Amino acid sequence: MVIEMGLVLAACSSNSGLSQAKTQTMNTYVSNEISTLDSSKYGDTTSSEVLQNSMEGLYRFDKNNKAILAGATSVKHSKDQRVYMFDLRKNAKWSNGDPVTATDYVTAWRRTVDPKNSSLDSDSYAIIKNGTKITQGKAPVNSLGIKALGKYKLQIILAYPIPYLPEILEGAQFYPQNTKLVKKLGSKYGTSSKNLVYNGPFTVTGWTGSNLKWVYEKNPNFHTRITPTNGYLSFNIKKKVTGNVHIRRAISQAIDKQQLVKTILHQGKAANGIVASDFITDQSTGKDYRQDAGDLVTYNPKNARKEWNLGKKELGKEKINLELLTSDVDDSKRVGEFIQSNLMKNLPGLNLTVKSIPLKSRLANTTNHNYDFVFGTWQPSYEDPLDFLTVGGLFNLQPDYHNDNFWHQINMAKTTYATNPKKRLQALINAENQLIKKDAFAAPLYQAGVSYLLNKKVTGFQLSPYGNVAYYWNVKIK
Template sequence: MRKREKFLAGLVLVGAAFLAACSNNSSTSSSNKQVMNTATSNEISTLDSSKYGDTTSSEVLQNSMEGLYRFDKKNQPQLAGASKVTRSKDQKVYTYTLRKDAKWSNGDPVVAQDYVTGWRRTVDPKNSSLDSDSYSIIKNGTKITQGKAPVSSLGIKALGKYKLQVTLANPIPYLPQILEGAQFYPQDTKVGKKLGSKYGTSADNLVYNGPFTVNGWTGSNLKWTLKKNPKYWNKKSVKIKRVNIQVIQTTNTGVNLFRSNSLDYVPLSSDFVKEYEHNKDYHTKVTPTNGYITFNLKRKATGNVHLRRAISLAINRKQLVDTILHAGKPATGQVAADFITDASTKKDYREAAGKMVSYNVKDARAEWKQAQKELGKKKMTLELLTSDIDDSKRVGEFIQSNLMKNLPGLTIRVRSIPLKSRLSNTTQHNYDFVFGTWQPSYEDPLDFLTVGGLFNLQQDYHNANFWKQINLAQTSYATEPTKRLNALIKAEQQLVTKDAFVAPLYQAGASYLLKPQIKGFQLSPYGNVAYYWNVTIK
């Protein structure tokens, strides 16, 4: 992820570029310089692919590192770090021949052991990777993340310097898509051993094997540069020389820089979509990125299923999209619509699964009344945790207003903090319920139902039917599409409708302004991560 995204970020990213005072260039990019100015709304949390959990870190990693696969210009996965792959008859064992010309930015060859090192670090419970659940597809991955098997038992083996064997837990149709993600990147074994806990904590504490190297990030500052990597095996295909990036959280600043030609690309927050939707530089698309809230089951109030159902039913999703976001569409379930074609029906999964969340004040109040009775309280105060970017705060305020209007006696306080802190607070169970967004890593319902931004899912959610259906979809029904579909639908119904562990809100729209001279710019197929390796400035 990329995915994983890969993980949780602000609702719609807000972009900007180097301020003129911070840049050597006072005008926008030119073709002879092949320099692009852009930005993001959040800081990098880490460049350690075993520990990242946010969109900005994922974006930087995806532009500077490379795994066995990489997305091409049409967002299709193609072999990248590997030049050849063979598959066993039972579709469980994949053998990759690595590129002998693939190098790390320090000149070290990228070898099979580097993949073993990276994957084992990510799946190791002691590293608390937010993407370790992705390894459920790999033999013994789930047992390792649960502390029930040694890290060395993971289904990955170096058969030689440039020969890598990957053994799956079960056959899956989406392996190339998921292995493209940052959580499956290799890590220079020598460098990792040398740096220890410093690995990935700054641009200098890392080496890169992708199209760009990261420069100028100290671990806490708000600007950095992607520079063309001279050691990259496919460097001839990379035309752009440098991408200057800075964190700016206000869209107004970014838009002003774009209009003054100091910025080439600016993602638009919701309040600017209406103003610019007819501008020639405006672009938009509905993405499979989720906006959602999840609940802390360890706290008494939010551990009550009737309270969780009441909150989900009391939120007007259509009004949220129409009046606050101005892009995207209301969610009808945890799994995104218009994204996954089911193998058995050849139709969209969401169409087969049906609507699992709705806005119904009458039903919400009935659930709320039951929650009040079981909790022994007529009045309650809950805290909603969000990140501090503008759109996240606006969504938080909308949820606050809806709930306090529709559930009399409920008071909602919104706590908006920097994304890195929000991630930490959620992991540490320091919240009642939390709003976030998440972009998928591959085109399968399992990604939405077992990862999906679902903080503390395996740790806190113990419904036997849900995990039974997930296990069936992963194992017994792995090659039986119709049975697998039914199991996935049952699992989603349990998670979303019956237990309301998560309340899906919307599918995010990615809206942005882009200078016409920027060619080959693309967003990931899963959300709003920007890819720069195909960019050319005319």
């Protein structure tokens, strides 16, 4: 067996390249071969060891062998300690890029207790409601005490209270399984390293199902994080063309943001509102603000062309020339070129040029209204929707945007509803809808991502909540 891991700490953001990491190789041996990498069917220590190095469940053991949350960010339980609610990590991914969801846990656990799979570890599920009955064929598999209450919310019902539950759930038999891959591969799932995807610190390569050698490779998806930094377009509403709401709505819906993230940025995620997701928890609902507010602007080329034609009709133009302003750093220029390609493909009659200039000049041009629309990025200063809705890189919002409803909702959120979380939330949602969905003053594009490699000898490394600041206060080298 060969283990490969990164030697150095390297950082990556939208404005920097990934530092080249050296490789360290460690050769070791184990006493037996792998029997399977299917966590529902293994029964030997070697397979268990491989799974525990390449997979991650709700808990994992820390350096002091204490079970701590891993695949989940928080857990609550009922008073009788039989019902547990786990909030899963929203940035956890399988090695193929799929998100790790609550359904993946349901899939795995049901496969393990299903009598037709003859799992050697099914007895472990006696602690879960109906676990024993199911393995004995006396209850249906879907009656197991596990349920996905949302994409990232998992409910577990125990047969009886377990004070040492974290230590049990750390075991490989309780790991999740990629639902799509399980359905695709069926009985071939986990029969070789290629017939599996991984969500732990290492991926496994080179195991064919019968050979005696395999390799652990550092999982490139292990250290990743979505930040609240926004990439967006802001329009000059004093210009005749970009002052037309139909033109702005058309541009907002004509950009394939998922493809932008995947092919140009290679990290982060598409944004469908100006307020960042996974950043602000609302006091009145306990949910992420973006979940409460929903998607406001999605990629919809058909509707974009409809709005575009309405705009052209109001302007009396069949051909429209526009200029997109960006800074001259490489990432901004590439984003600008992607937007140019999308818009000219989806909006007939548009001729779009991209003007890339130094950041200082770009900021001066926007202040002086010397632009049609501009691409920029913006990082919040504090964790509240008001920061995104009243600052947020929204150039010339105060002097140019005069919608009475928007400013009324903002004022109510700041004053009358300041101590009424429920009404304040609704006012903020109303304001965002007016600004982004109805008036398209700005067009959200993406939330930036950050990824990094971390030497196993480095401890205490921390990123700020905004994802752009590395804290070295507590760093130690082993």
